[in-house]
Amino acid sequence: MRRMTARPANTHQARLLRLLRDGGPNSRAQLGDRIDLSRSKLAVEVDRLLETGLVVADGLAASRGGRRSHNIRLAPQLRFLGVDIGATSVDVAVTNAELEVLGHLNHPMDVREGPVAVFEQVLVMAAKLRASGLAEGFDGAGIGVPGPVRFPEGVPVAPPIMPGWDGFPVREALSQELGCPVMVDNDVNLMAMGEQHAGVARTAGDFLCVKIGTGIGCGIVVGGEVYRGTTGSAGDIGHIQVEPDGRACACGNRGCLEAHFSGAALARDAEDAARAGQSAELAARLEAAGKLTAVDVAAAAAAGDPTALDLIREGGNRVGQVIAGLVSFFNPGLVVIGGGVTGLGHNLLASVRTQVYRQSLPLATGNLPIVLGELGPAAGVTGAARLISDHLFSPA
């Protein structure tokens, strides 16, 4: 099957494609209300898009008191691949042009196995999605990796938790294998874009998206656009010092946020508490599974275990302390918290909120929602699809 070859010829067409992506099917008249163009000009550009095949007119909508309108929509056979490489698992999903997830696979895998092994797995999963009939091919792919990325080239740089990936040409390699355009970004940025597209951040202009998984990172959105910093490492808050002479961190320093609270740190603390006999609940789970994860701590907390609750509360205080500083500095309109520890839920959220509302000035916190992400694992892959669609839906 022939995949998408055309690109919008000008900014009007690009804007129309994004309107259709974000707003679903529309009539020409509805599009006209949302774009600053005359009806005549709009009609010309829509016609050109129809010619390219990027957009189709299928069927008529119900009348709204007059002539029925044509349904203009993005070509229904368009498919994007969203890939989210986490520290301990890989998510791969296929979406349509409106970025709705049609199929989603997850596979546990350590990112430290290196790019070659991970890519092999990604391609297997992509093939599986294709075989299931959800896609005959991919028109573009977005991929997120858990570390800083030199964005224009799509190459990870100096990633602390995935040393084997340093300088690996992710974009080029995946583009070769899949035969379609590929864009690469930090996994946290993709989560932010996912929540922006279909989650809690739909209406936010400036917001922060804190992802707490194995590590901790923060997506920064300024005026609707992801901010990546000068070298692509913006949002790398896991190594902000929260305790002078605190715990040793993998990065070589002491007292980093990540060393004191993250999915990995929480699991370790829980295991320590279990072995020290502080919690029968956690000890039982450790006995059963041989190890503990953030999910176990969440379950123990839900069961009312005071040690687990303490661990979560203390962790929330740590993150909250850092977020309070970021809120003072950045003055966002929204803070989203997501990642693997979302299961810790409102216990975590409560202590984060307490810290932020107590430590930041009222002007910055007065009208500041601090909420959990609502997309869960779909945030990353949705964001990945949005990344590549942003790229393809802009003039060549």
Add this chain to the structure above:
Amino acid sequence: MRRMTARPANTHQARLLRLLRDGGPNSRAQLGDRIDLSRSKLAVEVDRLLETGLVVADGLAASRGGRRSHNIRLAPQLRFLGVDIGATSVDVAVTNAELEVLGHLNHPMDVREGPVAVFEQVLVMAAKLRASGLAEGFDGAGIGVPGPVRFPEGVPVAPPIMPGWDGFPVREALSQELGCPVMVDNDVNLMAMGEQHAGVARTAGDFLCVKIGTGIGCGIVVGGEVYRGTTGSAGDIGHIQVEPDGRACACGNRGCLEAHFSGAALARDAEDAARAGQSAELAARLEAAGKLTAVDVAAAAAAGDPTALDLIREGGNRVGQVIAGLVSFFNPGLVVIGGGVTGLGHNLLASVRTQVYRQSLPLATGNLPIVLGELGPAAGVTGAARLISDHLFSPA
């Protein structure tokens, strides 16, 4: 005398005006090299600007091997007023359209005397500058205040150190008095814009500008544009907590950065040290003046006084610790340090650098200059002039 009434009619004209402002006089050909327009279209827009009087063609430049070019420049009689309200003094300056400071006055004054008294003083100073022949009137004015500002309206909101200003219609009032357009911003943002226009940040895209005066604030520039946050309080880093249960701060919290280090805190610490007999040098100065300021500490340090050096070092460590966190988060391409304590100079800078380079990841600090601002008190007023010129040099 008639002041500037015309505004650029389109974005081309606006871009031309800014090119002339930032690059000085130019021929049509030189302008053509810096703008993406054909020579013919360029000529048309330049002619229209000449008609409005915003731009003049005076004289011919030396030949560069062919026909001599006309010097195109901004109207030489254009005048902007730059006002920088500090916590303890007021700066007022007049600039030409290229934002060169033609005259600059400073007057010690406590901002807590309130907007009415301060405005009176500002108008006296503006009149003095006019009387000296530097200006016959003002085509626009920019004004900075030491607190958050609701930018679109030009109104201070909930400013901690200047309670009497809350909600005072600064923009409207000053515009009435001066009879010209006025824009209002936070003083820190103006310092950033000043250093961006004519100082160390001329080539920086994303940078931070930390101003340490009576308080501490931080200007944030993203892609060349000042970022002000959702409620105008972005960069308000003075109340980030640096020590749990630390010193009491005027804001009601404990352990704020500003309480531990700032011009005010430094002066107080120095006085305490002098009274405690820890430093003969500082004691002598306290004796002489009845009080100490950051300038005294700088002088004592320059004279080799170890107590003063310690105070500066310790303060630098505090700020450095916060800046390290911001660098990890924001990944700027440059950090500028300015404000009243610039006199502490390289002693301060050294400890800030040590903290940042030690605590932040190499990817973020690898190529990160941390430098002192080079404009001193001119940064604020230059930034103020730039603020209003940005406003006037954009389509109406």
Add this chain to the structure above:
DNA sequence: AGGCTTTGTCCTGAGTGTGGAGAAAGTTGG
């Protein structure tokens, strides 16, 4: 059936912008 509404198409005219021809004004070398 007739009037009204909504949707979509067509056409004209104003304005925007490009590129080339060429005039104006200078330098350089013989």
Add this chain to the structure above:
DNA sequence: CCAACTTTCTCCACACTCAGGACAAAGCCT
């Protein structure tokens, strides 16, 4: 001093963009 060349600037013809109005198509309601 003249011819050749360079740089700067102006003028003009042509293509393209885009808005707005007229009008046709297709529906609803009475």
